[in-house]
Amino acid sequence: MAEPLLDVENVTRRFGGLVAVDKVTLAAPQGRITALIGPNGAGKTTLFSMISGFLKPSGGAIRFRGDDITGEPPHRLARRGIARTFQIVQPFAGLSVRDNIRVGAHLRHRARDDAGRVAEEVSREVGLAAMLDRPADTLTIAGRKRLELARALATAPKLLLLDEVLAGLNPSEIREIVPVIRALRDRGITIVMIEHVMQAVMSLAEHVFVLAEGRIIAQGAPAQVAADPAVIEAYLGHGAAARLGAGASDGR
Amino acid sequence: MRSVAPIVIVVAVLAAVPLVVQSNVTLNFLGVALMIALAGQGWNILGGYGGQYSFGHAAFFGTGAYVTAILQMRYGVNAWPAFALGILGGALVGAVVGALSFRSGLRGSYFALVTLAFAEVLRIVASVAPITGAGVGTLVKLDLRVAALQFESRAIFYWVILALVAVALVVTHLIERSRFGAWLVAVRENEDAAMALGVNATAVKLAAMVISAAITAAAGCFYTQYFLFVDSGIAYGTWMSIEALLVPIIGGVGTLFGPLLGALVVRVLGEAALLVTGGAPGLDLVVFGCVLVLVIGFSPRGLMGGAADIVTWLRKRGARRPAGEAGHG
Amino acid sequence: MLSPIILTTAVLNGLLTGAVYALVALGLTLIYGVLHIINFAHGALLTAAMFAAYFAFKTLGLDPYVAAFLLAPVFFVFGYALQRFVIGPNSHGDDRNMLLVTLGLAVVIENALLFTFSADTRTIDVPYAFQTIDLGFTFLAVPRLVGFVAVFVVALALWLIMSLTDIGRAIRAVAKEKLGAELAGIDVAHVYAVTFGLGTACVAIAACLLIPSYYVNPTAGNAFVLVAFTIVVLGGMGSVPGALIGGLVIGVVESLSGLFLGESLGQIGIFLIFIAALLVKPRGLFGARA
Numbered sequence: 107m108a109e110p111l112l113d114v115e116n117v118t119r120r121f122g123g124l125v126a127v128d129k130v131t132l133a134a135p136q137g138r139i140t141a142l143i144g145p146n147g148a149g150k151t152t153l154f155s156m157i158s159g160f161l162k163p164s165g166g167a168i169r170f171r172g173d174d175i176t177g178e179p180p181h182r183l184a185r186r187g188i189a190r191t192f193q194i195v196q197p198f199a200g201l202s203v204r205d206n207i208r209v210g211a212h213l214r215h216r217a218r219d220d221a222g223r224v225a226e227e228v229s230r231e232v233g234l235a236a237m238l239d240r241p242a243d244t245l246t247i248a249g250r251k252r253l254e255l256a257r258a259l260a261t262a263p264k265l266l267l268l269d270e271v272l273a274g275l276n277p278s279e280i281r282e283i284v285p286v287i288r289a290l291r292d293r294g295i296t297i298v299m300i301e302h303v304m305q306a307v308m309s310l311a312e313h314v315f316v317l318a319e320g321r322i323i324a325q326g327a328p329a330q331v332a333a334d335p336a337v338i339e340a341y342l343g344h345g346a347a348a349r350l351g352a353g354a355s356d357g358r
Numbered sequence: 359m360r361s362v363a364p365i366v367i368v369v370a371v372l373a374a375v376p377l378v379v380q381s382n383v384t385l386n387f388l389g390v391a392l393m394i395a396l397a398g399q400g401w402n403i404l405g406g407y408g409g410q411y412s413f414g415h416a417a418f419f420g421t422g423a424y425v426t427a428i429l430q431m432r433y434g435v436n437a438w439p440a441f442a443l444g445i446l447g448g449a450l451v452g453a454v455v456g457a458l459s460f461r462s463g464l465r466g467s468y469f470a471l472v473t474l475a476f477a478e479v480l481r482i483v484a485s486v487a488p489i490t491g492a493g494v495g496t497l498v499k500l501d502l503r504v505a506a507l508q509f510e511s512r513a514i515f516y517w518v519i520l521a522l523v524a525v526a527l528v529v530t531h532l533i534e535r536s537r538f539g540a541w542l543v544a545v546r547e548n549e550d551a552a553m554a555l556g557v558n559a560t561a562v563k564l565a566a567m568v569i570s571a572a573i574t575a576a577a578g579c580f581y582t583q584y585f586l587f588v589d590s591g592i593a594y595g596t597w598m599s600i601e602a603l604l605v606p607i608i609g610g611v612g613t614l615f616g617p618l619l620g621a622l623v624v625r626v627l628g629e630a631a632l633l634v635t636g637g638a639p640g641l642d643l644v645v646f647g648c649v650l651v652l653v654i655g656f657s658p659r660g661l662m663g664g665a666a667d668i669v670t671w672l673r674k675r676g677a678r679r680p681a682g683e684a685g686h687g
Numbered sequence: 688m689l690s691p692i693i694l695t696t697a698v699l700n701g702l703l704t705g706a707v708y709a710l711v712a713l714g715l716t717l718i719y720g721v722l723h724i725i726n727f728a729h730g731a732l733l734t735a736a737m738f739a740a741y742f743a744f745k746t747l748g749l750d751p752y753v754a755a756f757l758l759a760p761v762f763f764v765f766g767y768a769l770q771r772f773v774i775g776p777n778s779h780g781d782d783r784n785m786l787l788v789t790l791g792l793a794v795v796i797e798n799a800l801l802f803t804f805s806a807d808t809r810t811i812d813v814p815y816a817f818q819t820i821d822l823g824f825t826f827l828a829v830p831r832l833v834g835f836v837a838v839f840v841v842a843l844a845l846w847l848i849m850s851l852t853d854i855g856r857a858i859r860a861v862a863k864e865k866l867g868a869e870l871a872g873i874d875v876a877h878v879y880a881v882t883f884g885l886g887t888a889c890v891a892i893a894a895c896l897l898i899p900s901y902y903v904n905p906t907a908g909n910a911f912v913l914v915a916f917t918i919v920v921l922g923g924m925g926s927v928p929g930a931l932i933g934g935l936v937i938g939v940v941e942s943l944s945g946l947f948l949g950e951s952l953g954q955i956g957i958f959l960i961f962i963a964a965l966l967v968k969p970r971g972l973f974g975a976r977a
Contacts, residue, residue, distance in 0.1 A: 159553075179553070180550075180553040181557055181558045181559070184553075184554060184555060184556030185556050189554070189555075190554050192551065192554070196548045196550065196551040197548075198543070198544055198547035198548055198551065199547060199548075200543075200547055201543065205540070205543075208540060209540050209544040209552065209555050209557070212537045212540050213555060213556035216537050217537075218535055221537070221540070257551075257555060258554075258555070261556055
């Protein structure tokens, strides 16, 4: 396998006495979709915040395309090609959809018109083209999620960090957005996604890391991880694996 | 707005005023209104477009005023370069205050507090320092020549301040249409999201602060040339800090013409208050304070925002009538 | 100049003044801790209370320490009404708007006082104004001693209210978690207003404690309030012990720097500490989040 695009090595984050992320090591191969799953409070978003520069690790190193990016601020990481969406959507509420996306496009394009053109292209890619001139705060949740995606895409990223981009969407909205994400991977963007919606993880992810209480407890292909007793225990509680007849042999 | 046409029209109309109006009282009134508008235009860049509310913009106004006065009176510098250096001085103070505040990550109330404190420190220093004339202040010698940037005719002063306002309008317009402006507004709306999109928020805020300070300082330099006297209360007192923010908020934060509109309204209200009370101090500021509270309460986007809302509301009513039924769109 | 007696006296006087600063800061930090806004109208309210105490003495013949019992509830109601009917509704819940509304209020109150009473400085004469207590090596002014004790009584009273009464519990709940408190049925607007009222009452009591020794004019409150801001930032936004300890410390610092640097530069010292505190450690020494 080629050198991974993103390399997280023994990264730790402490908040006072609490260890939120404990010596986590993971890698995201280039051009693939990697999922990060785990019960609530496992430290997934904290990990994302460290990768995207919003938090400094207390220990360990993060490498992107071979360069050490540990502790670099978010705007510099964006320039390198790392983009992220937020778990709780953060639109620029007072601006139109077009102007929202344009901010992202300006990273690579100085002129207002060029940025505007990129904004239009990106909006078509995520299916927001009809909403371009609407104020961002009139969008539905599904629309806002697409806007988060569009803004990040407009920065022409090589690595896209999606933080629960499917949360709050109903099944048909999920069905519509999954192909959009897959198409991004197909055109060469490496994706790391935090996700709770298991059907999406199963169908999209090529590799899965499971985080519980700040530590990686399992990793591998989706089906393999789903059958792992340690993973079942993390989600359903101590002893659940045994009660369920650990390691579903019917290939669920 | 794509073109500069609206700016040209507004400035042309305003420039024509002295050709029609001869009364010195009116020209004085309008000249001061434009000066306050200029100070407000400065605040508007940082506060309106950038969303960082400074409660101490007097720090820049006063620096512009004092530098212009002191360079002329103590160092014999010609009025024109003194004016330019006053603007530079204000920009420098802005850079220092901005660098200290933004690098420490100060936002919101904390930023407002720290700017207030800086203005107060400057006021106290100016009230005791020998170079500013301490409590007595600095008097600029009357010298009615163009070379000394002083004019007998109020009309010429009016055109000078109008020219400065026009420059500020163009600068604001250019910012609105530029990448810097898009980034600035993004920082205002959501700083974290902006950073995730590659915006260096600290650098953007600092740049906005410097531009903002320079524009407000220009208003201070004008004050010195117009009134020929400055002391610590005039230069760094809270009255200017309040007017600099009041004017864009009433007129419309983050809009191009907001500060101009707001300045006109504030000046009219101020004069009306003085007329009613026969000059007793305090009532005009009471009125300003009430207007501030009412504007925030009923039309937070100021007069321009309120006007835009009314236009949108009228449009919606017009569109609904032909359709004839509810629940449409 | 640096004799231990002079220094000690300066320190003691600093503690006494600092206690009153602490009371003003207490009101400010209480309001911040619960409403999460910096009340820019605090200084104007202090000035208004000082005028009220002045006129209570001049027209009603009320001794300031007695007037405190009248003015505290009056100003509580005033503060309650301000938050409930002016600040709350006009802010639409936006922090930036609240900043501006409290600023607007400050301008209105201060200038209404200026307009009504003119800029003249006034003082009152109480018989005990110059009485002192002889400590052997130095003298301490009686009004300041009374003030010192009164501040701790008020702090204790506040603590009792917070811990033992229903409204106190509600206030603590809202301070910790507004949304949860709302869902639990607590009337947040009412709690906010009560808190603002308590903060204003603190300021009213502080005014009564100050007036025997200080002058009154429309900008008198500002000097105290900028000091109070400094204390609140140093001691930690929302921290009551921070306000008390911070107040005492600042009082001593001011006294000592006045001794070495003279009046006006002493004032700058406070501001520079303030700016430094904001820049270096906005959370303060006992800090809540910035």
